[in-house]
Amino acid sequence: MASPSPKSPEQNEKSKQYDRQLRLWGDHGQAALENGHICLINANALGTEIIKSIVLPGVGSVTIIDENIVSDEDIGSNFFLECSSKGLNRGSEALRLLLELNPAVQGHAVQEPPDQILKENPEFFKSFSVVIASSLSERTIQDLSQHLWDINIPFILCRSVGFLSLFRIQLKEHAVIETHPENEQVDLRLDVPFQTLADYLNGFDIDAVELKDHGHIPWIIILYKAVQKWQITNPNSWPMSRKEKNEIRSIVQEFIRKDENGVPINEENFEEALRAVNTALLPTFLPVKIQELIYSSSATNLNKDSSPFWIMCSALRGFIEAEGKGKLPVRGVLPDMTASTEHYIKLQNIYRAQAVIDAEIIYRKVQQIVAQLHCESISEADVKLFCRHTHDLYLIKGTCIATEYQLGGSVASYIARYLEEPDVMMVHYILLRAAEMFRSEHNRAPGDWEPEADIAKLKTCVTKLLSDISCSPFPKDDHIHEMCRYGGAEIHSVSAFLGGCVAQEAIKIVTKQYKPVNNMFIYDGASTNTATFTF
Known part of the structure; x- marks a missing residue:
């Protein structure tokens, strides 16, 4: 095989610049990010902080939609505006x-x-990998979310008012x-070894190993x-x-050699x-979550x-039912x-x-x-990546x-159930929604002019x-008073x-790596508490 050609200086500099993130999502993840196009609606303080954390790791391009003119309030809260920006497009x-x-x-x-x-121009949004929006009216939120849902473009809606976001x-x-996954399960197949592994393990004689080599026997064999x-x-039987x-463990202890004393x-x-007994001796099985995927109607x-995901799931099902004999493909990674x-x-x-x-x-x-199906081809590299991770697929x-x-049906009952708990974070969701409603009715944030009168x-x-x-x-109006005190x-x-946090989730969506939040995240800056909810 010919030796690989040396990397160009540009590639070396790029690797240095993105070294830490390449360790997180690899070259293919970085390539996906560089092909990504993020749309931000409204460059307020929250919006610019999101884009900052997407620009730094090297997203391909960003588009900012904002018709607002820079005000004194913008300059006071936004690090990405200057005094000379006042009066210009934000x-x-x-x-x-x-x-x-x-x-x-x-x-x-x-x-x-x-x-x-x-x-x-509703077709405008089709070119984006993710659309992120902040400070939208209720009507625009509903229209935009429905449109992005219809064209299948991921959407992240954000809000930040005072200490709540x-x-x-x-x-x-x-x-x-x-x-x-933080604790990826090893795939050793010791209970059902494939032929080449069985031949190797069965042909190994621990008792015949010399004392000097006894400490170098892989624990899988032991x-x-x-x-x-x-x-x-x-x-x-299987333990x-x-x-x-x-x-x-007792048998393993018997294998340990002893000195002359x-x-x-x-x-x-x-x-x-001895430490690996609990994890390495788990029987090989087909996880229920993978069964649900490969036998779903989409597959x-x-x-x-x-x-491509569903096509590969269908092929995986065919493998499991035939060559795999009820098992997933071998992961091929040794600890x-x-x-x-x-x-x-x-x-x-x-x-x-x-x-x-x-x-x-x-x-x-x-x-x-x-x-x-006469559809687009799927590369062998993509299939290999899929096979490597079939144990942990997530949808x-x-x-x-x-x-x-x-606010009907299951959504209403879901919110109501959480509001019954004391000091639950769901109350902040109600307050932020109420502040949106207030802004729609009065064309300003609650407390913006007269905090007391707006309560x-x-x-x-x-x-x-x-x-x-x-x-x-x-039972108390404390939260309402506080929201009015923020003045938007x-x-x-x-x-x-x-x-x-939002930038991290957007990168997960673009690279299709790591599990994104499903689907709402609330942060209370006063108590530093966080919570997630799934509507």
Whole structure:
């Protein structure tokens, strides 16, 4: 094989710039981000903090929609505006300074209200990977969310008033292949070893290993041999209970060599084997969540518009029912362990080779499906990535924000159930919704002019919302007084915190890695409490 050509200076500089994030989502994740196009509606303090944290990691391009003119209030709360920006378009000014953070990012500013764009050019939003909006009217929120739902564009709605802030993610369907679980389960197949693994493990004789090499036996072999010995008295069984696993530990202890004084020699690989009993000896099974995916109607009733994810799920089902004999493809990843280089590489190659075989079978099935449906081809690299992560596939089927604003049926009962709990964060959602209603009715934020006089008006909005979901009025007006005291102002530290959170979720959606919040996140800056809810 020819040696790879050296990387260009530009690639080296890029790798240095994005080194830490490349460790999180890899080259392919970075490529997806660089192909992404984010739309922000309203460049207020929250909006610019969101875009800042998307520009820095290198999103391909951003578009800011904002028809507002920079005011003194904007300059006071927004780090991405200057005193010289006063009187100019807020979106253009914020974009100019945001793009200085990363010259590789492209930027566009649109000086039109979003409701006008929706009315005159609804196709405009189809080009975006994610649309993020802040400070919208109730009517615009409903119209925009419904339109983005219809064209299947992810939407993140944000609010930040005083110490309160939240975001709500609208995803029609979002599949995540690389979920990056914190505790990824090892896939060793010791209970049902494939042929090459069985041949290797059965051909290994622990008793024949010399003392000097005894501490370099991989713990996978140690556990397999311990189970084999255990099965002499427990035929056709697998250690499942605590008692049975303790029996395996006792057998492992018997394998440990002793010195001339009869004292067991402390060998790290045997300590690893003892620690791995609970995790490595889990039986191989098909997770229920994966069964639900591969046998869902989306995977069984394919058409030419089916996404690559569902096509690969269908091919996976075919593999499991035939070649896989009820099991997922081998992951092909071996955990670190104390072992000789020879033993470790041999084992590693065995697992990798089987993973390649399984992925090749599934790839051929994918090609057959693509040919039958006459749809776009799916690369072998994408299929291999899918096979590597089949144990942890994740799917979100969300709800439309517009239906949430109708406050009927399951949404009303869901909110009412949480409001029954004392000091629950759901009360902040009601307050922020009531503040939106107030702004729609009075064309200003509650408390913007007369905080005291606005308390009764805001209370009316809160009472109406609670009435719509059949809830009793708040026993105290403390929260309403506090909302009026904010006067609709943004506190930059609160917006900065939420902005970082929203940017993180947007990056998850664009890269299709890690599980995004499903679907609402609330932050109370006064108590630093957070909560998530799923409508």
